[in-house]
Amino acid sequence: MTQRLTRDELTAWGRRDCTLPRLSGDLGPRTVLVRRIGAATYLSFLPPDPPGAELWPEITDTMSDEEKKATQAFRAAREQEYLESLAPKEQAARLTAFRSVHLQVIAWCAIEPTFTVDEAKDLGDDAVGLSHQILEFSGLLTPAPAPQGSA
Amino acid sequence: MIQGFVLPLVVGGQARAAVVRELSAAEFFQGYPESTEATTAVRLARLRWEDGVLCRALTDPVVTPETLPNLGHEARAALLTAYFAVVGWESKTEAPPVEVVALSASPAALSTPTLPPASWRAAVITTASRFGHLPMQVWRLPISEFLFTAKLLVESLEEEIAAQERALMMAEARARG
Numbered sequence: 001m002t003q004r005l006t007r008d009e010l011t012a013w014g015r016r017d018c019t020l021p022r023l024s025g026d027l028g029p030r031t032v033l034v035r036r037i038g039a040a041t042y043l044s045f046l047p048p049d050p051p052g053a054e055l056w057p058e059i060t061d062t063m064s065d066e067e068k069k070a071t072q073a074f075r076a077a078r079e080q081e082y083l084e085s086l087a088p089k090e091q092a093a094r095l096t097a098f099r100s101v102h103l104q105v106i107a108w109c110a111i112e113p114t115f116t117v118d119e120a121k122d123l124g125d126d127a128v129g130l131s132h133q134i135l136e137f138s139g140l141l142t143p144a145p146a147p148q149g150s151a
Numbered sequence: 152m153i154q155g156f157v158l159p160l161v162v163g164g165q166a167r168a169a170v171v172r173e174l175s176a177a178e179f180f181q182g183y184p185e186s187t188e189a190t191t192a193v194r195l196a197r198l199r200w201e202d203g204v205l206c207r208a209l210t211d212p213v214v215t216p217e218t219l220p221n222l223g224h225e226a227r228a229a230l231l232t233a234y235f236a237v238v239g240w241e242s243k244t245e246a247p248p249v250e251v252v253a254l255s256a257s258p259a260a261l262s263t264p265t266l267p268p269a270s271w272r273a274a275v276i277t278t279a280s281r282f283g284h285l286p287m288q289v290w291r292l293p294i295s296e297f298l299f300t301a302k303l304l305v306e307s308l309e310e311e312i313a314a315q316e317r318a319l320m321m322a323e324a325r326a327r328g
Contacts, residue, residue, distance in 0.1 A: 002159060005167040007212040013163050014221025038220035038227075040198035043191060054189045061228050139224030 015111065018133040020126040032130060033112040036138040037105060045104045047097040050082035102131035109134045154293060155210065155254040158233045159247060160226050170211035171234055172254045176275075176297035177264030177290045178207050179238075185268050201231055208234060210254060238295040239302075264290050274301040277308075 017031040024030045056078055059071045083091055103120040106127060110120075120127055135141035155172040182203050184196035202216055205227070219227065235241035237249055267275050267290060278300055279286040289297065 002157075002166050002168040005160065005162055005169050005212055007218075009162065009167070010212055010214070010218065010221045013223070014218070036220040036223060038198075038202060038216070039224060040195055040202055040216075041220070043195045043198065046191065049191045053191070056189075058189055058194075061224075138220060 016137050018130055018137070020123065021129060022124065022126045032106075032110050034109040034130075034134050034137070035111055037109050037134060037140070038138070039140055041108060042105065042135070042138070042140055045101045045108075047094060047101075050079060053078070102128050105131040105134055155252040156234075156237055157250040157252060158230060158237070160222075160230050160233075162222065162226055169209060169230065170252060170254075171205075171208040171230075172210050173238060173293045173295060174204070174208055175264070175291045176294050177267075179204060179240075179294040179297075180268055180271060181207070181265055183268045183271075185270055204234070205231060239298040240294070271301075274304070278304055 014036045016034060018034050020030045020032065053075075056075055057071050059068050059075075063071065083094060086094065100117065103117045106120040106123070107115050107117045115123075123130060132141060155170055157168045157170055160167055160169055182196075182200045184193055184200055186193045186196075202219055206214055206216055206219060214222075222230065232241060232244055233247050233249075236244040236246040264287065266272075275286050275289050278284075278297075279289045281304060282289075282300075289300075292300070
């Protein structure tokens with residue numbers, strides 16, 4: 001008979017230490033203990049879709065990693081086109097909204113140490129990397145391929 | 152007592168099992184998004200509804216919207232697909248073999264249910280009138296029984312309509328001589 005999943009196992013499975021490359025380079029190995037984020041929570045942090053985005057192809061669980069990446073690239077290109085069509089002030093506001101998604105992800109997921117959105121700004125360059133690690137750990141972002149020619 | 156199922160899942164590469172209870176139709180459809188538009192708002196509403204279904208159904212381990220993401224996106228999707236297949240919501244996926252267990256009803260199942268979403272109201276009222284029940288009794292049916300009955304009813308209504316259309320066409324043909 002298959003063993004029942006316990007709450008302790010679920011909690012342990014949902015947590016991980018993520019490294020902070022820049023801080024680790026300056027201070028020695030530094031990590032943050034994080035929890036996974038659900039797709040609904042992550043989606044609620046994103047700025048509103050550009051007009052007409054409902055017609056763009058969607059990334060689905062049934063897609064292969066390659067299809068997901070191609071769809072992701074298509075959506076990113078359309079988003080870029082939309083961004084470039086905006087007035088400078090609106091463009092800046094939208095970019096700020098996207099940057100703050102990383103800080104919101106960190107504030108939501110960091111367990112030890114905890115961060116507010118404002119405190120997460122102190123992570124500097126590590127903020128985007130940490131947010132990406134959390135999203136990959138949560139299964140919401142396909143890990144970036146290893147650079148060509150690397151060991 | 153209500154029906155529960157032991158569903159298989161893989162967590163951290165390890166085979167594990169979780170106990171889910173069969174929700175009533177009212178609990179299942181709580182927060183169900185009506186729209187099918189491919190917008191972020193509708194995707195968000197659908198994800199929240201799916202999370203709600205799992206949080207209401209999982210009894211061992213008990214999860215909340217805060218602890219459910221611990222499963223990871225893949226295990227959550229697999230568990231949801233299995234649950235939808237077992238109760239008959241998702242007919243494209245074959246239901247996994249499950250062990251059935253008896254569970255006590257949750258207090259939520261006994262409280263006054265919320266009204267059905269607009270797209271399911273006709274199914275509730277028609278089922279109730281066809282089988283001589285109050286709509287609330289139908290709405291409190293286990294979701295698998297409700298979906299089975301509603302599908303059967305829709306099929307028989309479609310057959311009735313097709314038979315009426317055939318009879319009308321024959322009558323018109325006879326009238327034309």
